[in-house]
Amino acid sequence: MTSTSTRQGAPAIELRGLRKDFGPVHAVRGLDLTVEQGEIVAFLGPNGAGKTTTVDMVLGLSTPTAGSVRVLGREPRDAVAHGLVAAVMQTAGLLKDLTVRETLELTGSLFTHTSSVDAVMRRAGITEIAGRRVDKCSGGQQQRLRFAMALLSDPELLVLDEPTTGMDVEGRRDFWSAIRQDAGRGRTILFATHYLEEADAYADRIVLVRKGVVVADGTAAQIKAMAAGRTVRATLPGASEAMLTDLPGADGIEIRGDSVLVHSTDTDAVARWLLTRTDARDLEIAARGIEDAFIALTSDHQDDAAGPAADARVPQTTGSPA
């Protein structure tokens, strides 16, 4: 990789107080994040959390309303111009009449320094489809072609924005296996995704965003630990929110007819309170699935002033994960 062009020791990405407004929409609301060189970071969050808006600013495609972005110690556009950063975007256009090899040769002709077309095809796992026309490639193969295009400049930082959206299970697995093998070479990778299991399987570190700010930052194990919790289900005739305002330790409460579901990390306290302070009966306590936990961490219940996101937050890591 072109390490001589990188500022020595500079973080791969440094975002400070980053904000982006689109008129009245506050898409990013004061986001701080440091990604060290060599880290593989998943940028995870629900629809509209601000992932793409942030990625666009990292790539110099848009400018912040406030705050700063540094990429490998440089302004984003400068880093991109030096070939230090490349992106794999779901929507990036491909010319459908060209073959895979022709696409890469054409892209390579735009750079002064490039890796060989054969080498990037090998690394992206598309050597066997070199002669195939782009419009005959599956969605997954097209994404691996975009990955190969991104590798041509041998970038220090690779940014992937929801790279596997719409791909089937096999396509996603092949895509990630190619990315993972390449990441072994020390490249920094930031990928935005909706898929918790992808973040879990492929990232050293998960940064969870919600409404334009970071709400959790840690290893997959740390995120899962903070997302851990259980659900208390009880029958409570005539249940209402007003009856449950003093309920201790609830991360979220759902009322469905005469049933109450309470998400909590201290389900003993919840159960005790329900049994002693209300007419609740038929209590069941069950572990939450990881998807439920993710929803709990990023749901609107987190808006409460003393919301559990603040309580459960994993200390922000500024270096590589242990």
Ligand SMILES: Nc1ncnc2c1ncn2[C@@H]1O[C@H](COP(=O)(O)OP(=O)(O)OP(=O)(O)O)[C@@H](O)[C@H]1O
């Ligand atoms: N160009 C724009 N003009 C107006 N609003 C925008 C624009 N781009 C994004 N937004 C809004 O900013 C917020 C953040 O959007 P963004 O696309 O960054 O979220 P995201 O986390 O990438 O979501 P998704 O997972 O759905 O792709 C959303 O409310 C979105 O509607």
